[in-house]
Amino acid sequence: MCSSFEIKRINKWFEIEFVKYLDNRKTKMSKPTFESIIKEINEKTFHSIYVLQGDETYYIDKIVDALEQNVLSEADKSFNQTIVYGKEANAMSVSMAAKRYPMPPAQHQLIIVKEAQAMKDIEGLANYFENSTSSTVLCLALKNKKLDGRKKLAKLAKKFCLFNSDPIRDYQVPNWVEGYIRSKGKNIDGKANLLITEYLGNSLSKVANEIDKMLINIGDAAVITLKHIEENIGISKDYNVFELQKAVGMKQFNKAIQIAHYFASDERKNPIILSIANLNTYFIKILLYIENRGKPDFELSKVLGLRNDYALSEYRQASSNYTKEKVEEILGLLKYYDLRSKGVESSGEDEGKLLIELLVKIMK
Numbered sequence: 092m093c094s095s096f097e098i099k100r101i102n103k104w105f106e107i108e109f110v111k112y113l114d115n116r117k118t119k120m121s122k123p124t125f126e127s128i129i130k131e132i133n134e135k136t137f138h139s140i141y142v143l144q145g146d147e148t149y150y151i152d153k154i155v156d157a158l159e160q161n162v163l164s165e166a167d168k169s170f171n172q173t174i175v176y177g178k179e180a181n182a183m184s185v186s187m188a189a190k191r192y193p194m195p196p197a198q199h200q201l202i203i204v205k206e207a208q209a210m211k212d213i214e215g216l217a218n219y220f221e222n223s224t225s226s227t228v229l230c231l232a233l234k235n236k237k238l239d240g241r242k243k244l245a246k247l248a249k250k251f252c253l254f255n256s257d258p259i260r261d262y263q264v265p266n267w268v269e270g271y272i273r274s275k276g277k278n279i280d281g282k283a284n285l286l287i288t289e290y291l292g293n294s295l296s297k298v299a300n301e302i303d304k305m306l307i308n309i310g311d312a313a314v315i316t317l318k319h320i321e322e323n324i325g326i327s328k329d330y331n332v333f334e335l336q337k338a339v340g341m342k343q344f345n346k347a348i349q350i351a352h353y354f355a356s357d358e359r360k361n362p363i364i365l366s367i368a369n370l371n372t373y374f375i376k377i378l379l380y381i382e383n384r385g386k387p388d389f390e391l392s393k394v395l396g397l398r399n400d401y402a403l404s405e406y407r408q409a410s411s412n413y414t415k416e417k418v419e420e421i422l423g424l425l426k427y428y429d430l431r432s433k434g435v436e437s438s439g440e441d442e443g444k445l446l447i448e449l450l451v452k453i454m455k
Contacts, residue, residue, distance in 0.1 A: 355443020
């Protein structure tokens with residue numbers, strides 16, 4: 092008979108082994124990532140069906156490009172590659188094409204349905220999903236939409252390569268930009284990176300497109316600077332949202348108003364809604380700093396979603412210029428002026444005047 096101590100030890104061992112089992116099972120069942128999918132494709136390991144869906148079109152386009160480059164040789168593409176668009180396709184024609192065998196010597200045929208969200212009878216592909224052909228690589232690329240999770244096709248898609256391409260968080264964009272530029276053999280300084288992020292947002296397709304155009308023009312420059320951003324993306328290094336929020340944080344009234352006048356000279360490129368959104372994020376971080384003041388810098392950086400302690404210094408200075416009560420009042424003002432800029436309680440005021448009025452109230 093086992094002693095109570097031995098029983099506890101055995102139970103503990105089973106508990107540890109069960110946790111390991113669950114972790115291993117979770118790993119095996121984990122959803123595919125962009126990186127893992129690209130790695131498999133580059134290694135010539137293909138799924139019979141890919142369903143790519145979501146709002147971040149950058150990842151969808153890159154996976155489709157990888158399939159086009161790797162599934163077939165150039166010589167085999169003329170007979171074994173079919174690319175159609177959702178508006179032109181229907182479930183029957185796609186299914187029939189997918190059931191064909193590849194023309195030798197190719198081992199696969201590739202069928203890509205771009206903008207598959209436009210297929211009116213996409214649910215009709217469920218029959219093919221239940222009896223897919225191993226020699227066919229079928230890719231459905233749905234942009235800005237996902238399959239209806241309540242229906243059969245979405246449930247069947249989970250058995251294959253189902254990739255949800257969701258937008259990345261705003262605070263993740265600087266790291267993505269840095270990695271993307273490094274993959275091109277260049278580097279970018281911190282301020283230039285923040286400026287790109289502030290103005291281009293988190294649409295990776297848009298960000299990558301602007302960076303690619305810039306890289307063509309900067310030649311052998313190893314490091315991208317504010318000057319490169321200003322000359323190639325059209326964002327002023329002196330008159331931008333990043334400089335505006337800094338001027339407001341430091342209570343540099345004249346500089347803030349000067350930037351507001353610059354914005355007013357071209358409202359299309361500098362809409363007030365962008366300024367308000369960035370100031371709102373800025374003051375939320377100032378409030379978080381105030382509420383967590385006293386914690387170590389690395390903890391504060393994590394709470395504020397900052398990439399380094401250098402960026403933290405600005406919030407440290409700004410927090411000395413605004414009390415918690417004032418920041419809460421400012422957040423209310425930003426919400427109010429956001430509504431006014433959209434026509435609520437407004438008689439169509441000029442955006443430049445609205446922004447100046449807002450800045451005066453913030454810094455008084």
